[in-house]
Amino acid sequence: MSADTERGTTGATTTADAGWFDDLENRWTDDGWDGLDASTAEWQARRHGTTVADLRENRTGPLPTWADDITGPLPVAGPGWAGPGSANGAGGTGTVDAESAYALPDLDDWNDLEQRTGLAGGTDTALAPEGAPAPAGLDPETYRERDLTDTGRYSLAVKGGVAAALIAVAAGGSTAVAMDKEVTVTVDGVDQTVHTFSGTVEGALSSGDIEVGPNDQMSPSPTAAIHDGDHLVVNHSRQVNLMVDGKPQTITTTASTVGQALAQIGLPAGLASSVPTGSLIPADGMNLSVQLPKTVTFIDGAGAPQTLTTTATSVQQFLSQHGVGMGAADTIAPLGPNGLVNGATISITRNAVTQVSETSPIAPPMQTVSDPTMNAGTTKVVQPGQAGEQVQNFSVSTSNGKEVGRTALGPATVTKAAVGGVIHKGTKKAQPAIGDTSKWDAIAKCESGGDWSINTGNGYYGGIQFDKQTWNAFGGSQYAPRPDLASKAEQIAVAEKVRDSRGGYGAWPVCGSKG
Numbered sequence: 001m002s003a004d005t006e007r008g009t010t011g012a013t014t015t016a017d018a019g020w021f022d023d024l025e026n027r028w029t030d031d032g033w034d035g036l037d038a039s040t041a042e043w044q045a046r047r048h049g050t051t052v053a054d055l056r057e058n059r060t061g062p063l064p065t066w067a068d069d070i071t072g073p074l075p076v077a078g079p080g081w082a083g084p085g086s087a088n089g090a091g092g093t094g095t096v097d098a099e100s101a102y103a104l105p106d107l108d109d110w111n112d113l114e115q116r117t118g119l120a121g122g123t124d125t126a127l128a129p130e131g132a133p134a135p136a137g138l139d140p141e142t143y144r145e146r147d148l149t150d151t152g153r154y155s156l157a158v159k160g161g162v163a164a165a166l167i168a169v170a171a172g173g174s175t176a177v178a179m180d181k182e183v184t185v186t187v188d189g190v191d192q193t194v195h196t197f198s199g200t201v202e203g204a205l206s207s208g209d210i211e212v213g214p215n216d217q218m219s220p221s222p223t224a225a226i227h228d229g230d231h232l233v234v235n236h237s238r239q240v241n242l243m244v245d246g247k248p249q250t251i252t253t254t255a256s257t258v259g260q261a262l263a264q265i266g267l268p269a270g271l272a273s274s275v276p277t278g279s280l281i282p283a284d285g286m287n288l289s290v291q292l293p294k295t296v297t298f299i300d301g302a303g304a305p306q307t308l309t310t311t312a313t314s315v316q317q318f319l320s321q322h323g324v325g326m327g328a329a330d331t332i333a334p335l336g337p338n339g340l341v342n343g344a345t346i347s348i349t350r351n352a353v354t355q356v357s358e359t360s361p362i363a364p365p366m367q368t369v370s371d372p373t374m375n376a377g378t379t380k381v382v383q384p385g386q387a388g389e390q391v392q393n394f395s396v397s398t399s400n401g402k403e404v405g406r407t408a409l410g411p412a413t414v415t416k417a418a419v420g421g422v423i424h425k426g427t428k429k430a431q432p433a434i435g436d437t438s439k440w441d442a443i444a445k446c447e448s449g450g451d452w453s454i455n456t457g458n459g460y461y462g463g464i465q466f467d468k469q470t471w472n473a474f475g476g477s478q479y480a481p482r483p484d485l486a487s488k489a490e491q492i493a494v495a496e497k498v499r500d501s502r503g504g505y506g507a508w509p510v511c512g513s514k515g
Contacts, residue, residue, distance in 0.1 A: 181228040185210060188236055188283075189256045199225055201232055210234060217254040239285035245292055245313050256280055258288060268293060272311035294342040300324065301350035302400040313339070315346055329353065352398045355409065362388030365420040374426025385421025390414045429479070432493040440464065440492045446511030452491060455484045462491050464508070474498050 179197045183204050186192075194208035202222040205212060212218055215237035226232070235254035240261055242249050255261035259277030267290065274289040291311040296318070298306045312318035315332055318340065319325075326332075329351040335344055364385030374380065392412040397405040441450070444463035448454045452463035460467055462483030466476065471483050476494040480486035483494070498507050505512030 181226060181230075183226055183228070183230045183232055185232045185234060187234045189280075196226075201226055204232060205234065213237060215252050215254070236283065238281045238283065240281065241285070241287045243287075243289040245290075253281070262290065270309070270311070292342075294340065294344070296340070296343070297345040298322075299345065299347040301348060302402075310340075315340060318346060324348075327352070350400050354396050354398070355393060356396050357391055357393050359389055359391050359415070360412075362390050362414065362416070362418040364388070364418040367420060367422045369422060369424050370427050371424040372427045374424060375428045375430040376426050377430060378426040380424045380426075381421060382424050383422040386419035388414060388418030389416040429487075431487060431489040434489050434492050434496070437488075437492060440495060442514040443505070443508055443511045446514045447508065452488045453484050455482070462486065463488065464491055464495050466491070466494065470498060470507075474501070 181196050181198075181204070183194050183196065184191055185194050185205065185208055187210060192208065194204055194210075196204040196207035198204050198207060200222065201218065201220055201224050202212075204226055205218070205222075212222075212234060213236070217233075217235040217237070219233045220226075235256065237252050237254050240251050240253060242251055244267070251261070251265055253261040253264055255264055257277065258273060258275050258279050258281060261281060262271070262273070262277065270293040272291040275286070291313055293309055293311050295307060295309055298308050298318075300306075308322065310318050310321055312321055315335065326348070327350065331349045331351060333345070333347040333349070335346075338344075340346075364387055366381075366385060368379075369382070371380070390412040393409040394406045395409055396403055440463075444450050444452065447465045448463050450463065454463065455461050461471070464483070466483040468482060471477065471494060474494050474497040476483060476486065476490070479490035479494075483491055486494075499505055
């Protein structure tokens with residue numbers, strides 16, 4: 001290592017260790033220095049960290065660009081600025097690395113800057129000390145003046161640039177405060193405060209790192225203008241795997257609660273939900289089952305029809321909801337093909353089989369005796385007898401309370417024996433009803449001397465002397481084969497038919513006028 005290692009000095013020799021010590025980088029820099037003539041523009045450009053063209057055009061160069069991000073330091077020209085076209089120079093990307101950007105340089109930074117420019121202590125002292133040898137071919141005084149002229153101009157320009165940048169920082173900070181907007185963003189029901197320089201909704205959301213997808217909901221619209229104090233709302237979409245009365249479907253919703261999501265798709269109030277309707281929907285979605293309210297007609301046995309509201313999806317669930325029990329023999333009328341839907345009828349038939357015991361009388365056995373003194377067709381209880389009693393067990397089937405069948409369970413048990421009785425039954429022919437017989441008595445007295453059973457053998461019979469042909473023609477044979485064998489009443493009954501048929505008593509021309 002030669003004497004060129006002095007802090008801030010440059011190597012002016014052409015030896016292998018020629019170069020300069022970069023105190024900011026804390027290293028010896030000699031790349032490309034060996035073999036360069038200190039009097040050349042290339043040597044000067046390399047020394048000042050720029051190009052020959054930029055050195056000739058403007059030894060100071062422009063101040064670097066910067067972007068106000070409010071979240072990071074505001075960069076100004078610093079000791080490490082690399083000149084036009086560099087990453088932190090004019091025409092560059094506008095980004096400034098940690099070593100070449102100082103928002104507010106401290107005292108040491110200023111000292112480093114002065115040593116780099118050769119103006120320590122605020123004077124125009126040249127980098128080359130007095131008495132230092134000039135490069136070969138260059139007059140020492142000329143070299144000294146040139147160094148003072150070029151280096152001084154460069155250092156003064158850099159210091160001026162730093163000062164200008166500091167002023168720009170102050171002015172820019174005031175502008176930044178004026179442009180900043182504070183807005184409240186409610187994201188899925190939770191408020192947060194966002195600071196932004198943007199003038200639109202989407203810009204403010206970007207400033208707050210709030211992502212909005214294609215199915216998400218925001219208010220106002222993304223391109224709407226915003227102002228300080230505005231309120232923005234973002235509702236992220238969520239997927240809900242929904243089961244409605246057992247039928248699956250998938251919905252995408254921006255609602256924050258279960259109840260809001262169900263209302264969005266038009267489901268009615270009063271439904272039953274597997275999750276409380278006030279529950280929040282997780283960001284990654286959820287599974288949900290609901291049962292819709294239905295109005296059904298319910299008929300329980302012989303009871304009157306009832307109109308009820310239920311969220312059940314099956315008859316068994318309905319019965320459980322309403323506390324309705326079922327017997328072992330009860331039946332439910334089949335539902336239609338759509339199952340338990342709005343307007344359905346649920347009808348229960350209450351079936352029962354019970355065992356009953358009944359007591360019944362035993363009729364007394366009656367003995368029937370023929371009685372010729374009594375007209376045929378008449379009876380008379382001579383000895384009534386006494387009824388007995390018996391007990392019979394039955395299995396009785398009922399449907400909705402009405403008996404539909406019974407079966408005797410074994411023979412009846414006689415608890416009281418019956419006592420027999422006697423009935424007389426008449427065998428005497430019944431006599432026809434006749435009225436006043438005085439006229440017929442007079443005719444019979446004239447015809448047969450009043451003998452109603454006379455048979456003289458002359459072909460005429462009985463008290464009124466019927467011939468057999470007339471007797472049979474007017475129904476006399478129902479009483480007896482011949483008139484003389486019939487009773488007086490029977491003969492008069494036939495005689496009245498003859499009289500009515502012939503218009504009077506002309507059949508008895510002589511005796512008919514008697515009486």
